[in-house]
């Protein structure tokens with residue numbers, strides 16, 4: 113589902129150049145969950161942006177869902193994301209002028225689905241928000257907003273679900289609910305899940321754990337209490 117070979121990212125040039133990712137090799141198969149841990153500035157969000165096709169590597173190759181991204185223009189990348197990828201961000205990124213159901217329906221409408229509203233409602237029901245369908249984001253709690261964002265990320269049943277600090281703005285109980293939904297997506301669909309987190313306990317629930325620092329992979333470990341081990 114994800115294959116990165118020798119991926120480096122450098123922002124800026126000359127004396128001000130910053131090497132944000134250095135020679136990253138990474139593979140993630142369908143049905144696997146991966147957590148990425150690392151200190152602030154390590155390059156985690158940049159790695160996620162590379163995998164999502166939102167950022168292009170300075171050097172190296174990126175293939176997602178069997179497609180080499182180097183050959184894709186912006187339209188091709190947008191189509192790939194619309195078909196295969198869902199993303200959940202720390203700051204929710206809901207559109208404030210749209211209701212919950214409109215936020216979730218929007219990506220389906222943009223890809224021409226004629227049953228967008230019904231699928232949006234079903235996705236919101238699955239995250240326990242059937243009583244909040246017509247609320248605007250400002251009228252929802254942080255946890256409710258993240259559940260709407262999760263529903264929007266999975267409403268098109270992507271084969272790859274990405275999350276960048278999805279629980280960073282949430283209290284403990286809500287964080288647990290969102291991490292259960294994210295990791296449960298693999299069990300429900302057989303898709304791949306990659307999440308970035310500062311939370312070691314959450315990271316350990318994934319099948320594999322990748323530590324990055326200063327743009328380099330330090331270690332890749334099986335997470336000891338991962339869902340595959342059945343210890344949770």
Ligand SMILES: Nc1ncnc2c1ncn2[C@@H]1O[C@H](COP(=O)(O)OP(=O)(O)OP(=O)(O)O)[C@@H](O)[C@H]1O
Pocket residue numbers: 123124130132150151152153154155156157158159
């Ligand atoms: N567009 C850009 N231009 C220049 N530098 C950038 C750009 N984007 C990111 N950086 C730098 O790259 C480094 C890695 O950023 P990144 O956001 O990937 O880190 P991170 O590990 O996700 O950090 P955090 O945990 O704080 O979110 C940082 O030093 C950041 O300032």
